[in-house]
Amino acid sequence: MIQPIDEYFMREALKEAEKANEMREVPVGAVVVSNNRIIARAHNQVEQLQDATAHAEMLALTAAFGHVGGKYLTSCTLYVTLEPCCMCAGATYWAQLGRLVFGAYDPRRGYGTMGRQLLHPRTEVTTSVLGEEAARWLTHFFQYLRC
Amino acid sequence: MIQPIDEYFMREALKEAEKANEMREVPVGAVVVSNNRIIARAHNQVEQLQDATAHAEMLALTAAFGHVGGKYLTSCTLYVTLEPCCMCAGATYWAQLGRLVFGAYDPRRGYGTMGRQLLHPRTEVTTSVLGEEAARWLTHFFQYLRC
Numbered sequence: 001m002i003q004p005i006d007e008y009f010m011r012e013a014l015k016e017a018e019k020a021n022e023m024r025e026v027p028v029g030a031v032v033v034s035n036n037r038i039i040a041r042a043h044n045q046v047e048q049l050q051d052a053t054a055h056a057e058m059l060a061l062t063a064a065f066g067h068v069g070g071k072y073l074t075s076c077t078l079y080v081t082l083e084p085c086c087m088c089a090g091a092t093y094w095a096q097l098g099r100l101v102f103g104a105y106d107p108r109r110g111y112g113t114m115g116r117q118l119l120h121p122r123t124e125v126t127t128s129v130l131g132e133e134a135a136r137w138l139t140h141f142f143q144y145l146r147c
Numbered sequence: 148m149i150q151p152i153d154e155y156f157m158r159e160a161l162k163e164a165e166k167a168n169e170m171r172e173v174p175v176g177a178v179v180v181s182n183n184r185i186i187a188r189a190h191n192q193v194e195q196l197q198d199a200t201a202h203a204e205m206l207a208l209t210a211a212f213g214h215v216g217g218k219y220l221t222s223c224t225l226y227v228t229l230e231p232c233c234m235c236a237g238a239t240y241w242a243q244l245g246r247l248v249f250g251a252y253d254p255r256r257g258y259g260t261m262g263r264q265l266l267h268p269r270t271e272v273t274t275s276v277l278g279e280e281a282a283r284w285l286t287h288f289f290q291y292l293r294c
Contacts, residue, residue, distance in 0.1 A: 052208075065196075090236075
């Protein structure tokens with residue numbers, strides 16, 4: 001059962017994914033929430049920045065550190081439209097992220113391929129929030145690339 | 148048998164670790180080399196930037212992308228004084244890094260705890276280059292913290 005508040009914030013992450021799509025980036029978006037307020041938002045910018053580490057999650061987490069003025073995000077939730085990769089999961093580990101909510105699973109490069117232990121043991125996880133919608137953006141994008 | 152050129156560039160990475168140490172950061176340093184020239188260098192700046200993702204490798208890779216003007220580092224070597232964590236290993240995956248050379252093993256948080264598959268299959272790996280020296284910096288640092 002998806003909580004309305006999770007759906008609300010995931011829709012904000014989807015808006016970020018849409019921005020990535022408009023920039024011809026792989027459409028993934030993320031927001032970081034603290035006390036029911038968005039403190040950081042970002043979309044994938046790998047092509048624009050020509051930086052393979054510029055995933056939506058990495059950019060959103062770095063912005064969130066700046067907002068909280070500290071290197072831990074223990075009371076924050078990261079909403080991201082796609083299951084984080086190992087790099088991004090590793091970043092949430094170091095941040096001691098309070099909660100991770102993601103949309104679509106990534107069976108090829110998601111952290112789940114390596115196991116839950118990539119995340120911090122205290123990070124709560126909620127999956128498949130608006131996952132079909134997130135996956136639709138990705139499918140459209142890759143279909144477009146193949147044209 | 149350590150190659151003199153690997154020792155040379157690892158000493159440059161150790162100089163970066165020393166800078167981190169002076170800033171009271173966990174002493175880890177990295178350089179990225181292309182065609183036998185250093186194109187990027189960085190040290191751990193987690194405390195200074197209050198950003199848990201500001202590991203030496205992440206900062207060096209992002210600088211290297213800027214130098215080559217592209218999102219792949221297939222003909223580059225990353226020298227880093229400590230075995231990369233899962234986040235940093237994931238970053239080298241996306242960069243399709245040509246070669247990784249590291250000093251000391253990190254039995255707690257090194258990517259090796261999760262397996263070689265965190266790296267790109269085409270990334271060559273050389274370990275234990277001046278590893279004892281790199282480990283000495285880390286030991287001193289953590290002894291100092293405990294005082």
